[in-house]
Amino acid sequence: MNAAVADSVAIVKRGDCTFIEKSQLAERYRVKGLFVYNDGTAPDRFQPLQGATTHFNSTIPAYFLSYNLGIQFVNAASDPSANAGVIMNIDVKDAEGIGNICADTPTGDKTKTIIIGSHSDGVPDGSGINDNGSGTVANLVLALNLARLLQTASLNYAPYQYRVRFCWWGAEELGLLGSIYHVEQTSLASATIESGRLEDYLLYFKYDMLAAPNPNFG
Template identity: 60%
Template structure:
């Protein structure tokens, strides 16, 4: 149903200083893996198609100020073509940096959305937060909330009243001793990374190459992303789950 669309997004650009393998080759590759896998599964008669359309997007110029995603949202707001209108979008999931070497399993915290966020987007965004959190809990993995303050491409969707969420493995915040110890306890001694070091020491730097990816952390983030898509795609009435009845038009 093109009037009920799940948007999966990641930015495809990097800063000029480096190759951008974690920021954001990791999110772009995860997005592509989801798209290719879903297309393959849908060719099987034993895997029923979703009742919702899924639109996979790779945004340009995020590092220049969310240019690509903002442009897309403006075009959708002005469109009258069924399936291309902003009102046809149900939710945006954003994957920006999933393989940080000193990673956290970061989940955008809907409760930290900006104060000017349209209220209709907040309950559903909190449900997306809980959806990811419950996956990590169920798999006995550590997790952390991360700020939902508009620094990535989910922002124009959220600002327009669309439910949003996603994952983030950390950039220039320092891993605390408490974080390291908690990850060590749940993952095994020595697996929790390094306290006092930022989550991605190669953030926006020349050394953000393929060697900058933590493969274990990245795999878990992609698995969580796949779970979230399957959960949403199989939901009987996603719009009613995400939005209050008074906000459904």
């Protein structure tokens, strides 16, 4: 390992390897932080990257920069007389603030749970009405119709044996934060049958971009 690299901040241009590979290499060389800047090879590749993430178990902070800002950092780092340094302010937020919403059917075996999920956020440059307004609304409509069905006592059908849990995940476009948080909570030893245990989940339906010509449904 290059001793001059350890305890430094790595500045890396966007390229062929993935952001996960970049962060793993940065950790291997024991840098204190990672800056990835856009490459400026096309009009849409000058601004900071949106929705890009490093691997979930990363131990170092990573920032995604515009091409122009990245070049400024590179030039400063290349000039020994500049004595360039970086101060990183990190605001750590509790994962409970990501905005997950889940609702369960009042009947059904809680140890046999079917999950129907959709993420309720979007990306700044995307069509929010499709990604993922369409999946969010489809999930809600399905929940409302199932509620009406369960409340209609005049229908002659056998009681549904499964509990159905409808979930709307928050912060999915930032790295699947909402659904990962839910999986982590349901995997805890303290998780209860009522709140949900991962071992009781039988099936997961994902509703995403249903208004697209090639929707992600199922």
